[in-house]
Amino acid sequence: MLSKAQIKRHFSGLLTSHSILQDMAGLPTAVQVLRQLDYVVYGWGSLADSAGDALVEAGVGLVHAFGSAQTGTLAALRPSQVTADSRFFRLRHDVHYAVEEVVPASHEPREKYKISVRLPGLSRDLLLDGCISATDRSFHPTEQQETLTTSIGLDENLPGHSMRCALPAFALAALGVAASPAPSISARSPHGYLSTKKPLRRCAGVCTVKR
Known part of the structure; x- marks a missing residue:
């Protein structure tokens, strides 16, 4: 397993699907790695409430991406400092x-x-x-x-x-x-x-x- 310093040196974030992230939420070692990243972007569906709550409680910087083929990404791709709830996500303000x-x-x-x-x-x-x-x-x-x-x-x-x-x-x-x-x-x-x-x-x- 990479140390915290190694993770920070080589990786600052992760882009993955909701299903993979949901599986990772049940693995303590995976959660420890995720919480050391600046952000974890996931899309293609919603996390189960239990998985999302566990990741938020662990301090993982979740970003729920959303978009469409016509418009591209419509979500604000940065962790919120206020809305720490995987059931919600924020949209771009310029649309x-x-x-x-x-x-x-x-x-x-x-x-x-x-x-x-x-x-x-x-x-x-x-x-x-x-x-x-x-x-x-x-x-x-x-x-x-x-x-x-x-x-x-x-x-x-x-x-x-x-x-x-x-x-x-x-x-x-x-x-x-x-x-x-x-x-x-x-x-x-x-x-x-x-x-x-x-x-x-x-x-x-x-x-x-x-x-």
């Missing part, structure tokens, strides 16, 4: 996001939404593939409602990021929601505010879509 409700078919019980993103320098929004459906407290991809439950956490050190939104990883719509007034869907915001056609409700520090 504008919008959520729009899609009228579901008559046989579908849940509301469906599309997410669009406007990157810096672009004059139009990019519509992400797939739809998401809403439950009482979160959004989920329609194809993975049981498997993807991660929400997005906000960096509470930054203006406009004092709330956490109960939206999961795929629905990168969970950005810093403005309390009042809500920003225009076409406005560029340095804090990645959420624009939505549905009113938002605050309760116990969590922002949810009002059904």
Whole structure:
């Protein structure tokens, strides 16, 4: 096993999948190595709560990466000094996001939404593939409602990021929601505010879509 000095000299971070990181969370020697890195970036899915909690408690600098083929990485790729919770991750502040409700078919019980993103320098929004459906407290991809439950956490050190939104990883719509007034869907915001056609409700520090 490499010493702490050797690890620091040769490696500063790790990029891996959620499944590999979840296996490593159950190995004490692996956790000791991970905690000596500046950051551990993982993607392609969500960690089990037990694995994420164990890594955070051990002091591992987790970074949950999220992105799409159209837009590239949308998550802030640095460990948060405030939001130490693997269930949440932070989004880039230089991107504008919008959520729009899609009228579901008559046989579908849940509301469906599309997410669009406007990157810096672009004059139009990019519509992400797939739809998401809403439950009482979160959004989920329609194809993975049981498997993807991660929400997005906000960096509470930054203006406009004092709330956490109960939206999961795929629905990168969970950005810093403005309390009042809500920003225009076409406005560029340095804090990645959420624009939505549905009113938002605050309760116990969590922002949810009002059904």
